[in-house]
Amino acid sequence: MTTATLESELLAKVESGLFIGGEWVAAEGGKTLTVTDPATGEVVKEIADASPADGLRALDAAVAAQDAWAATPPRERGELLRRAFDTLMARKEEFALLMTLEMGKPLAEARGEVNYGGEFLRWFSEEAVRITGRYGLNPEGTGRIVVSQRPVGPSFFITPWNFPLAMATRKIAPALAAGCTVVVKPAALTPLTTIAFVQLLEEVGLPAGVVNVVTTSKSSALSGPIIADPRLRKLSFTGSTPVGRTLLQQAAQGILRTSMELGGNAPFVVFEDADLDAAVDGAMLAKFRNIGQACTAANRFIVHESVAGEFARRVAERVGAFKVGRGTEDGVGIGPLIDEKAVASTDELVQDAVGKGAKVLVGGAPISGAGSFYAPTVLGDVSADARLLKEEIFGPVLGITTFATEDDAVRLANDTEYGLVSYVFTQDLARGHRMIDRLATGMMGLNTGLVSNAAAPFGGIKQSGIGREGGFEGIHEYLDTKYTLIPVS
Incomplete structure (x- = not known):
């Protein structure tokens, strides 16, 4: 089999639609965008170009699936992530080649990204069953303090083009482990790897609506209504500091939990x-x-x-x-x-x-x-x-x-x-x-x-962002802390 044939067959396997509520669907009006190979300038695939209405349909699906996914036993959530890790490792070469075709990095580095991105699946598959709280007598002796953790809720992820697999798994894995449903918008320049990863999640048993993917050439137009929707409870973005500032301003209206991994120097x-x-x-x-x-x-x-x-x-x-x-x-x-x-x-x-x-x-x-x-x-x-x-x-x-x-x-x-x-x-x-x-x-x-x-907390200070991804800290970005007082009788 020639290299060109191998590349063509791999690209043919990647879905071209939006993934909403467990189904691959066309964008509103049938609109499409093209993905090109930066090494040649040639078009490698045409995919759906979502509208703002498509984005809200994806959020509808995430909201509808939230309660059931939050009630799914942590062990089941963790096992799904572990199956995803095992399947990803078995298909390392396919994912590495796909990343190279759409982003341009050398294959050796793409293989390294598959290993790195996969580790977030393995790590958070193990963290899913380690979400804990605490219980104890208050200092006055008049009541019992119960501290518990619960999923934040529907989350929206905006991922960058430079690490198309790892940036998806670094956000999706802790959210799923914590019991949150998600809508992910990959970068228009490199959406294919994220699409292929979500196909893998579907294959290993992901319930409908838990992860939804919308690809678009009009990022701000699609993201704005999702962020403004009061049903959304979490926003995570990786990208430039100027865009991060704008998103934080939008998120402030709904007092959203935010994670921002921004620029560096x-x-x-x-x-x-x-x-x-x-x-x-x-x-x-x-x-x-x-x-x-x-x-x-x-x-x-x-x-x-x-x-x-x-x-x-x-x-x-x-x-x-x-x-x-x-x-x-x-x-x-x-x-x-x-x-x-x-x-x-x-x-x-x-x-x-x-x-x-x-x-x-x-x-x-x-x-x-x-x-x-x-x-x-x-x-x-x-x-x-x-x-x-x-x-x-x-x-x-x-x-x-x-x-x-x-x-x-x-x-x-x-x-x-x-x-x-x-x-x-x-x-x-x-x-x-x-x-x-x-x-x-x-x-x-x-x-x-x-x-x-x-296994380490990734993130910066000053204008490089807020929040952490990875490590023990990573799952807490998707959990709310609840305190309950039980009087001593």
């Missing part, structure tokens, strides 16, 4: 005593994973002046050796950016930095031809006023600036409105602990360039 600090081999390895992971299109991507490389030259030389050598191409090709380390708009914005930041004195050590320009490719880039001597150090890059560009003292490093690292993740490389354990306390981020990698793990 991650500092990557390399001290003079760092193991440079480990730091370079960490830089490759923290910067170039997912072609740099990740909120956790290292954005600002803050390197001690005594080792900056050697660090720059080593990373430039590694980056210059990357094979760029379609993610399905053997050995490709850098795939395309999601679209031409992303290429233009990445180049704009690079040219701004160069115009302010940065040196191009490797790359530094778009790659001509089919697809939306940008050359993996390393810039040295990036000035403090470069936009590259202030704005989220979302591309394969590594910019280096220097520092002299620990206080300088902390000041530079914290000089941002964002606070999602930071990375620190030092062999001084005491300094590492100081950085944990001093860096204003919700997560930190100490001598590692990869922090994401289903």
Whole structure:
């Protein structure tokens, strides 16, 4: 079987409709949108383009299913998630290829995302049966305190295009484990993986209406009425900070529970005593994973002046050796950016930095031809006023600036409105602990360039968001706490 035939057969398996109340249906008026391969610019599939009325029908279905799903025994909810995990692992290659076709990431990274996304199913299948409360005598001795947890209720998820499986499972799994029904709106650029995942949930026994999927090219028009509906009780969004602000304003009208995983501007600090081999390895992971299109991507490389030259030389050598191409090709380390708009914005930041004195050590320009490719880039001597150090890059560009003292490093690292993740490389354990306390981020990698793990609470502070996904904390985003007092007779 040829590669083209394999891709065609895989795409044919993916439903093209909306999933509402357990049925695959056409969008109102039969409207459709197209999904393209960013490596070629070719259309890979045409799918339903939902209207606001379709979105409300999906919410109707979630509301109708809520009570029955909340009353489903936790063990049954957990077993369904476990079956989903097992089935996903058995189909890893299919899901990896589908992600590569619609998003562009290399197949090896897509396989890694299947593993990562699957872990949320396994983790929360285990957490479903561990929802607890407490019971005890009040201090006055006049009554018994009973604290219990109950599902928040119907939830609405807006997921991004850069991790189309993991961002779906990271939200859907804890919601289902807690007993909440959901409506999910995947990004119009990469909806196919989410659709395929919901087909998998249907196959392993998901009751009708518990998960509903609406794909649309008009996100705000569809989302607005859903968020404004008083029956909705939870909103979870992963995406940019400006969009998150707008959604929070809308959610405030209904006093919705919200989880917001927003933008990042991650500092990557390399001290003079760092193991440079480990730091370079960490830089490759923290910067170039997912072609740099990740909120956790290292954005600002803050390197001690005594080792900056050697660090720059080593990373430039590694980056210059990357094979760029379609993610399905053997050995490709850098795939395309999601679209031409992303290429233009990445180049704009690079040219701004160069115009302010940065040196191009490797790359530094778009790659001509089919697809939306940008050359993996390393810039040295990036000035403090470069936009590259202030704005989220979302591309394969590594910019280096220097520092002299620990206080300088902390000041530079914290000089941002964002606070999602930071990375620190030092062999001084005491300094590492100081950085944990001093860096204003919700997560930190100490001598590692990869922090994401289903068993850990993922999220940021400041304008990088509110709430946590994953870990013990993740399921509590979908639970309300209820206190009952029982008088002592």
